[in-house]
Amino acid sequence: xxxxLTLYLLRQLATAFAFAAGAVTFVVLFTQSFxxxxxxxxxxxxxxxxxxxxxxxxxxFLPLIMPLGLGTAVVFxxxxxxxDSELVVMRSAGLGPWRLIExxxxxxxxxxxxxxxxxxxxxxxxxxxxxxxxxxxxxxxxVFLSHPGSFNDLSDGLTFYANKRGANGSLQGILIHDVxxxxxxxxxxxxxxxxxxxxxxxxxxxxxxxRQEFDRATGKLSELSFDQYVLDLDALRNTPTGRLPxxxxxxxxxxxxxxxxxxxxxxxxxxxxxxxxxxxxxxLLSFSYALVALASILAGAFNRRGMGGRILACAVAIxxxxxxxxxxxxxxxxxGHMVFALYVVALxxxxxxxxxxxxxxxSPRPLREATS
Numbered sequence: 001x002x003x004x005l006t007l008y009l010l011r012q013l014a015t016a017f018a019f020a021a022g023a024v025t026f027v028v029l030f031t032q033s034f035x036x037x038x039x040x041x042x043x044x045x046x047x048x049x050x051x052x053x054x055x056x057x058x059x060x061f062l063p064l065i066m067p068l069g070l071g072t073a074v075v076f077x078x079x080x081x082x083x084d085s086e087l088v089v090m091r092s093a094g095l096g097p098w099r100l101i102e103x104x105x106x107x108x109x110x111x112x113x114x115x116x117x118x119x120x121x122x123x124x125x126x127x128x129x130x131x132x133x134x135x136x137x138x139x140x141x142x143v144f145l146s147h148p149g150s151f152n153d154l155s156d157g158l159t160f161y162a163n164k165r166g167a168n169g170s171l172q173g174i175l176i177h178d179v180x181x182x183x184x185x186x187x188x189x190x191x192x193x194x195x196x197x198x199x200x201x202x203x204x205x206x207x208x209x210x211r212q213e214f215d216r217a218t219g220k221l222s223e224l225s226f227d228q229y230v231l232d233l234d235a236l237r238n239t240p241t242g243r244l245p246x247x248x249x250x251x252x253x254x255x256x257x258x259x260x261x262x263x264x265x266x267x268x269x270x271x272x273x274x275x276x277x278x279x280x281x282x283x284l285l286s287f288s289y290a291l292v293a294l295a296s297i298l299a300g301a302f303n304r305r306g307m308g309g310r311i312l313a314c315a316v317a318i319x320x321x322x323x324x325x326x327x328x329x330x331x332x333x334x335x336g337h338m339v340f341a342l343y344v345v346a347l348x349x350x351x352x353x354x355x356x357x358x359x360x361x362x363s364p365r366p367l368r369e370a371t372s
Contacts, residue, residue: 005095010103012077017107020076021069025058028065032057043137052133059126060248063118063282064322070111071289071318074104075311078297082307087298097357101294108290112283119279120252128249135243156180162193170194174206176231185214190229204231247275267333274333277342284346285325291353292317299356321349 033054040050081087090100148162148171157180163173171193178186190209195202210225244265247255254262255276258269266272296314297307328342 002095002099005090005093006099006103009077009081009100010106012081013073013103013107016073016077017070017111020072021062021065024065024069025062028061029054029058039134040137045137049133049137053130056126056130056133059118060123060130063115063123066111066115066118067282067285067289068318068322070108070286071293071314073107074290074293075296075314078104078294079307079311082297097298100298101357104290104294105287108286111286111290115283115286116280119282124249124251128245131246131249166192168194174209183216185216187212187214188229188231193231201232205229206231247271250275252276270336271333273336273339274329277332277339278329281325281342281346284343285321288321288347288349288353289318292321292349295353295356317349321345 036050036053036057039045040047040053078087081090087100148164150161152160154160157178159175159177161173161175161177162171164171166172172191174188174190174193176186176188178188188206188209188211190206192208193204193206195204197203206229208227209229210223211229212224213222214220215222244262245254247266250258250262250272255272258266258272262272263269293314296310324345325342328338328345332338332342
């Protein structure tokens, strides 16, 4: 009988957890979708790219959503069972206090393991792929080739223009203005052009044009007329050469053993260790939020007329813990001594929740309802 009741509670919790996490994920994705859709439209990308961006974005914030979804699920399920007097019936049937919270602890362990897998491996990979996909989308040559009749700023100081599209995908009336070098302005004009790919390299062959270089320091203008000129499109890329990944994109090995280039670009070793400790501490929030939620419902007498005050206190406790955890995550990079406080904040709600329920665990007694 106890096993059946435990499985019943676990099934109820898993369903509520999936719904809560899914609902929060949907809301966050909905807010992100406008920005991502705008990015896709501006860069003439496909809807497949849009959904890939959404999926990768979801993986980046799931580690924060899962503990919150778990706490919400525990409060919802146990409050519903309490108001329907199902918990009273379960205790009367011999289900002890440990058995009563066992399903929530099992689900907490599953959520913590899943969250650890996300923070340590999956989310960093998702961040890398997300940034890579965004750069690839922006660097797609079709972005500026598919907008004849308009000026396209490919990067700061580099503008591409084509008057119209000709036969076989060619472009007519080409203008490329490059002022990326402060003292040198380069303007290339051509009657027609054609994009070709050879050996994995993409080039644009432009015909019947001229190239002008203006040296601002000397005021000298140089001009070269040509019948055919090969333009290396790789020089027009937005992606910085040798871009170093952000800390959120780093693997565990990268955080433990950063290269000298990464240390110069991303700050001292303490920044890397702060990111690592944040990833390790985040899964612990699953246990803390679950136990706070359990204590808000199971500690003391039940009231079938509602426990709004307890649920509000639980929500405040979770919000305060989450805010403190995120604040400390930023402070750890500045002061390594704050690492201990980070783990304390992540775990402290757990023993507090146990302490609130300690009466039932030390001296089990039948559940009772409040008289008022």
